[in-house]
Amino acid sequence: MSFRKRYGANPVHLIVHVIGLAVAAYAVVELLGEKRWVNFAAWFLAAAVLHDLVLLPVYTVLDHVFRARLPSRSAAHRVPIVNHVRAPALISGLLLLIYFPLILGPARPGYFSATGHHPSGYLRNWLLITIALFAGSAAVYAVRVWRR
Amino acid sequence: MSAVTKLKQRLKEPPPGPFRPEFWRSPLRGPWLTSLLGSLLLPLILIMALTGLISHDAYHPELAGNSPVNQAHDIGVLIQFPASWPSWIFALTQGTHVTVGLITIPLLLAKLWSVIPKLFQWPAVRSAANAIERLSLLLLVGGALFEFATGVLNIQNYYPWHFNFVVAHYYGAWVFCSAFLIHVTVKMPVVVRAYRERGVLKPLRDNLSNTRPEPASGTGADALIAVAPAPPTLSRRGLLGLVGGASLTLLVANIGESIGGPLRRLALLAPRGRVFGSGPNDFQVNRTAVAAGITPQLIGSGWRLQVRAGGRAMALTRAQLTAMAQHTHDLTIGCVEGWSTTQTWTGVRLADLAALVGAGEGATATVVSVQPGGLYGSATFASEQVRDPRSLLALRVNGVDLSPDHGYPARAIGPGVPGVHCTKWIGKVSFE
Numbered sequence: 001m002s003f004r005k006r007y008g009a010n011p012v013h014l015i016v017h018v019i020g021l022a023v024a025a026y027a028v029v030e031l032l033g034e035k036r037w038v039n040f041a042a043w044f045l046a047a048a049v050l051h052d053l054v055l056l057p058v059y060t061v062l063d064h065v066f067r068a069r070l071p072s073r074s075a076a077h078r079v080p081i082v083n084h085v086r087a088p089a090l091i092s093g094l095l096l097l098i099y100f101p102l103i104l105g106p107a108r109p110g111y112f113s114a115t116g117h118h119p120s121g122y123l124r125n126w127l128l129i130t131i132a133l134f135a136g137s138a139a140v141y142a143v144r145v146w147r148r
Numbered sequence: 149m150s151a152v153t154k155l156k157q158r159l160k161e162p163p164p165g166p167f168r169p170e171f172w173r174s175p176l177r178g179p180w181l182t183s184l185l186g187s188l189l190l191p192l193i194l195i196m197a198l199t200g201l202i203s204h205d206a207y208h209p210e211l212a213g214n215s216p217v218n219q220a221h222d223i224g225v226l227i228q229f230p231a232s233w234p235s236w237i238f239a240l241t242q243g244t245h246v247t248v249g250l251i252t253i254p255l256l257l258a259k260l261w262s263v264i265p266k267l268f269q270w271p272a273v274r275s276a277a278n279a280i281e282r283l284s285l286l287l288l289v290g291g292a293l294f295e296f297a298t299g300v301l302n303i304q305n306y307y308p309w310h311f312n313f314v315v316a317h318y319y320g321a322w323v324f325c326s327a328f329l330i331h332v333t334v335k336m337p338v339v340v341r342a343y344r345e346r347g348v349l350k351p352l353r354d355n356l357s358n359t360r361p362e363p364a365s366g367t368g369a370d371a372l373i374a375v376a377p378a379p380p381t382l383s384r385r386g387l388l389g390l391v392g393g394a395s396l397t398l399l400v401a402n403i404g405e406s407i408g409g410p411l412r413r414l415a416l417l418a419p420r421g422r423v424f425g426s427g428p429n430d431f432q433v434n435r436t437a438v439a440a441g442i443t444p445q446l447i448g449s450g451w452r453l454q455v456r457a458g459g460r461a462m463a464l465t466r467a468q469l470t471a472m473a474q475h476t477h478d479l480t481i482g483c484v485e486g487w488s489t490t491q492t493w494t495g496v497r498l499a500d501l502a503a504l505v506g507a508g509e510g511a512t513a514t515v516v517s518v519q520p521g522g523l524y525g526s527a528t529f530a531s532e533q534v535r536d537p538r539s540l541l542a543l544r545v546n547g548v549d550l551s552p553d554h555g556y557p558a559r560a561i562g563p564g565v566p567g568v569h570c571t572k573w574i575g576k577v578s579f580e
Contacts, residue, residue: 008275013334017280020330024287027322030221036311043309044320047293048286051260052267067381080356082381083390091394094254095401098300099417107306114305116436116553117422125416129401 059093078148084141088133095126162270172265175377176384178362179369180346183339184388185259190332192252197325199245202227203484204318206238206566211512211528214569216314231532231539235563236490239482242566243406246486249299250402254394256292258387265372284330291324303485304419338369352385359383405487420487428546429554431489432481434567437552440519442573447518451557453541457507457579466557470543472496477538483567493561495542498534498577507579509535515560518575527569529562534579538563541574 003011031037066089067082101107102122111119162168205225209215215222229237273279298309298317307313345365354360359380364370382390404415415421424430437447452463474494482488498513513534516526533539539562543550550556555572562570 006276008277009281013277014280016330016333017284020326021280021284021287023326024284024323027319027326030218030322031316031319033218033221034311034315036309039310040316040320043298043311043316044290044294044323047297048290051293052264052289056261056264080381083386086382087390087393090390091397094257094394095397095417098250098253098398099304101301101304101306102417102419106308107301107304110305110307111419113436113439114434115420115422116433116439119419122417129397129416133397 055097059090079141079144081141084137088130088137091133092126092130095129099126160271166265166268167270169265169371169374170376171268173374173376173378175359175361175374175380176382176387177262177265178342178373179338179365179367180342180351180362181384181387182259182262182369182372183342184348185255185262185391186335186339189252189255189259192248192255193325193328195248196245196252197321197328198227199241199248200318200321202229202241203238203245203566206241206564207569208528208530208533211530213514213526214528216312217318229564231530231536231563233564235478235538236480236482236488237564238566239406239480239488239490242482242484243486243488246299246303247399247403247406249296250398251395253296253300253398254391256296258391260289263372269371281334284327287323288327288331291320291327294320295324305485338367341365341367342369352388354383354385356380356383356386402486408489418487419485420483428548429551431491431554432483432487433553434483435522435572437573440517440522440573442519442552446575447552447557447573451518451575453558453574454576455501455505455579456576457502457505457511460505462505466543469496469541469558472500474543475537475540477540479538479540479561479563481561481567481570488567492546493540493542494544494547495540495558495561497537498529498539498541498560498562499537501541501577502534502579505579511579514576514578514580515541515571515574516576516578517571517573519573524568524571527560527565527571529560529565529569533562533565536563539565541577 007014031040034040063086066085070082096103099122102111102119103126104123105119108119111117165171204215204217205228207214208225208228209217209219209222210225273282295317298313298320301308302313302317309316342365346362351362359382361377362373364373400414401417402415402421403418404411404413405418405420412418412421412423420432422432424432452465453469455462455464473496475497476492476494478490478492480488480490502511502513510531511534512528512531514526514528519525529539540560542555542559542561543557545554550559555574558574559572560570560574
């Protein structure tokens with residue numbers, strides 16, 4: 001039986017993995033020396049699980065629900081509107097995902113002790129950016145419809 | 149048929165839902181799309197790894213007390229810029245690290261979206277090679293998301309975890325980067341093949357009505373191609389435009405906190421986008437005097453600067469310090485969180501203080517704050533930094549005395565020194 005048949009890939013695949021995983025193991029061993037390594041491991045695994053099994057399914061389902069509710073294209077509007085809603089909604093949602101500690105407030109105590117100021121205006125700024133994104137997208141849509 | 153054979157037969161059939169290939173319907177997924185997203189990620193990840201390592205070494209982790217990472221096991225210093233380089237060098241590399249990190253997030257999410265069917269492959273393990281590769285992919289995906297999530301929360305001063313951020317972000321990066329290098333090496337042939345068969349950029353010419361699923365190539369990478377594709381609602385260039393638009397929005401909403409000037413007003417979501425007044429002490433503060441537990445007694449008329457080298461020690465009043473030769477330099481405070489600010493600082497050269505107590509040429513300087521506790525109450529400057537004429541024990545900023553929040557009576561500052569090492573409310577300088 002050839003190596004390829006028994007292992008499932010060429011020897012380079014195995015060598016690269018052994019070297020790479022050995023380096024990763026060094027870092028893991030160093031982390032295990034930390035007092036709070038269980039918390040670290042939980043965060044590491046939760047990051048992958050929350051993305052793959054929560055975030056991605058949630059935005060996929062939201063997209064499906066939204067598209068199911070779109071009116072079918074009328075003859076007057078040959079320009080599909082779907083991406084003119086999707087794009088600003090996705091970007092706005094991503095900004096909220098990244099900046100929720102400042103926008104929604106859980107970062108408040110840490111931020112105050114670091115800067116001496118309460119993080120104010122982030123919710124307003126996020127809403128302003130969201131409005132600007134939707135307005136910009138609507139303007140592009142209007143131009144596209146008009147040019148038809 | 150025996151029960152065992154029956155069971156084996158059943159296990160070959162994927163369970164319903166995402167384990168069935170027909171579950172994944174996007175006509176955009178395929179080896180070419182994933183290759184393009186991966187090729188765009190590659191340089192960005194390398195920039196982050198490099199600037200991250202530069203940042204780690206900019207702290208001079210080899211000097212006592214400078215690093216929370218256990219130095220006995222660390223790999224040692226790899227990249228350290230000369231102290232003679234411009235004072236904004238750390239602000240540049242760290243601003244790059246944070247900004248590139250933020251604008252990479254949309255690309256990372258798109259890349260993960262493009263390969264999600266692979267998570268649900270059936271059978272779950274095909275061979276020894278497949279098993280070891282899936283283990284490395286767990287480290288890759290977990291590592292990437294961990295690094296981005298902890299970085300993003302750290303710049304917002306939000307710490308919902310119990311581990312030490314610096315240690316976890318550093319070793320998390322080692323786990324991620326090793327898995328990343330495995331992935332790049334192993335997948336390179338798939339990328340080359342996809343580009344050769346479909347052209348590097350050719351599929352971007354397709355508008356929505358021309359968008360079709362990628363043709364099968366007869367390799368394992370075909371698993372990404374939908375077997376029952378839905379009609380396209382977005383072209384491939386549309387998807388790329390969406391990713392680019394998200395990255396551009398993040399760039400505009402952030403870059404001002406690193407570059408400063410009028411751009412800071414545009415940094416609507418940057419944690420340090422706040423615009424201050426026009427007073428000489430009106431610029432970003434990291435940790436106020438109150439937050440650090442600094443009382444008026446600690447920095448009042450009873451304050452003395454203890455300066456020591458070997459057996460020699462002296463205590464200087466602030467008046468004695470201001471009577472020494474004063475030097476003024478424009479120096480940048482660059483924070484590990486990515487923001488920076490450049491101000492005009494005046495004070496006594498660290499080298500002059502060293503000479504005062506007869507410290508040797510190669511002495512390092514450990515500056516210690518009078519703050520009662522907390523992180524970063526002290527830092528050690530390398531001998532090269534101590535000798536640099538721009539390294540100051542700053543007493544004044546922009547022509548006036550430091551405000552308590554900026555470190556009155558005295559703070560350390562020097563070219564290329566990470567912000568948290570620019571220790572405030574200094575009570576002691578030891579040369580060794």
